[in-house]
Amino acid sequence: NAGVTQTPKFQVLKTGQSMTLQCAQDMNHEYMSWYRQDPGMGLRLIHYSVGAGITDQGEVPNGYNVSRSTTEDFPLRLLSAAPSQTSVYFCASSPGSSQPQHFGDGTRLSIL
Amino acid sequence: AQTVTQSQPEMSVQEAETVTLSCTYDTSENNYYLFWYKQPPSRQMILVIRQEAYKQQNATENRFSVNFQKAAKSFSLKISDSQLGDTAMYFCAFMGLENTDKLIFGTGTRLQVFP
Numbered sequence: 214n215a216g217v218t219q220t221p222k223f224q225v226l227k228t229g230q231s232m233t234l235q236c237a238q239d240m241n242h243e244y245m246s247w248y249r250q251d252p253g254m255g256l257r258l259i260h261y262s263v264g265a266g267i268t269d270q271g272e273v274p275n276g277y278n279v280s281r282s283t284t285e286d287f288p289l290r291l292l293s294a295a296p297s298q299t300s301v302y303f304c305a306s307s308p309g310s311s312q313p314q315h316f317g318d319g320t321r322l323s324i325l
Numbered sequence: 326a327q328t329v330t331q332s333q334p335e336m337s338v339q340e341a342e343t344v345t346l347s348c349t350y351d352t353s354e355n356n357y358y359l360f361w362y363k364q365p366p367s368r369q370m371i372l373v374i375r376q377e378a379y380k381q382q383n384a385t386e387n388r389f390s391v392n393f394q395k396a397a398k399s400f401s402l403k404i405s406d407s408q409l410g411d412t413a414m415y416f417c418a419f420m421g422l423e424n425t426d427k428l429i430f431g432t433g434t435r436l437q438v439f440p
Contacts, residue, residue, distance in 0.1 A: 246427075246428070248428075248430075253334075253432055254432060255329075255416055255430035255431055255432045255433050256370075256416065256428070256430040257430070258427055258428065258429075261427065271427065272427075301368070303370060305370075305428075311358055311420060311422060313360065313372045313375055314372075314428060316369065316370035316371075318367075318368060318369055319368050319369075
């Protein structure tokens with residue numbers, strides 16, 4: 214059972230480039246979320262989805278897009294990368310409302 | 326808006342001793358969940374323990390237990406018989422039932438267990 218799989222694990226981008234962080238889960242979870250983790254700030258919610266076709270903004274959505282075409286996948290897109298988006302990104306999923314979230318191993322993203 | 330505060334950026338404890346990590350939160354909701362997550366150097370986020378606000382009994386998971394004080398909005402984590410493998414960042418998190426898909430995290434406490 215793979216759980217929550219994030220790819221890539223590391224990525225370096227130049228300012229202005231675009232990229233998609235992939236997240237897939239094989240637990241048939243309805244709920245999926247993206248967080249970013251910055252030093253001294255804990256994890257902050259970027260976007261989340263309560264099911265296929267439904268997404269909503271979290272605390273820090275600017276500069277990021279998401280879509281949820283299937284239950285399994287929840288990609289996070291950076292349209293025009295900025296140095297302020299240098300961070301560690303975590304994807305998480307949960308089976309239902311109020312259930313503990315299962316986290317992926319994270320993607321370390323550096324933007325030069 | 327809900328907030329979660331962890332006032333101890335770093336803590337240290339000797340192996341086999343007991344340590345308590347503090348967490349306070351602010352909310353106007355009456356029903357919610359509280360969590361402690363552990364993040365070792367491997368960067369994984371691992372659920373340690375969960376508490377439902379409507380339960381008066383404090384949650385316990387082996388060497389980990391919480392002291393949940395709802396009126397004071399306090400949710401501390403006690404680690405008994407500390408082990409070297411407990412060395413990690415510990416995050417307190419809140420989830421209100423009105424926003425059940427949003428985990429609000431504290432800034433974390435770095436715990437170092439010394440032999």
